[in-house]
């Protein structure tokens with residue numbers, strides 16, 4: 633049996649607009665981000681890909697995106713699961729820094745190593761930082777696992793168990809699943825789904841607010857690469873993400 637999986641990065645956030653490293657900082661959508669999310673839901677409705685269950689991160693921008701998209705698709709009523717395991721990659725001490733200034737200060741090689749290498753995390757974020765999540769009640773239950781920085785490899789390691797134990801059973805049970813998450817948590821999931829190498833994943837960028845659809849078999853293997861419902865806009869959006877900081 634084939635099962636439908638929709639991946640959706642949140643719409644433009646306040647910190648995407650300001651060009652700041654975001655990670656686990658809980659910023660909201662901009663006006664543009666809200667319309668991207670609503671349009672994503674309209675695309676789902678037009679294509680007849682209607683979600684039966686939603687999995688989101690615990691960050692507000694992904695939750696807002698899901699709500700707006702499901703509202704346009706008239707599917708606000710579907711069951712919802714939330715997990716920190718779908719959160720954006722924790723950006724460590726880069727959280728809150730301007731991308732262009734960081735590029736200028738540290739140079740292209742270091743900047744890209746932090747942004748897109750598979751296994752080099754940025755320096756850890758101090759618990760006393762104003763951008764730390766140390767006192768955030770939503771992470772109270774995961775103290776041993778709450779990161780202070782993460783590379784993409786760390787995200788794969790915390791996300792794949794959630795994919796296997798929580799998302800895949802919904803899919804193989806016959807539900808069309810919508811996952812609303814983030815640029816780097818979705819890069820981790822796409823890497824796992826499509827078997828992309830540690831080196832090649834550096835070149836993959838996920839645009840904001842663009843539904844990416846997979847047909848997945850009962851073992852979780854997709855029939856082919858993901859298909860954006862609006863490929864042209866998705867390519868332009870991905871190029872804009874790749875160019876951030878420049």
Ligand SMILES: O=C(O)[C@@H](CO)OP(=O)(O)O
Nearest residue numbers: 652653654655720747815
């Ligand atoms: O700042 C972030 O958390 C991410 C996604 O917005 O940025 P980048 O694309 O640079 O990894």
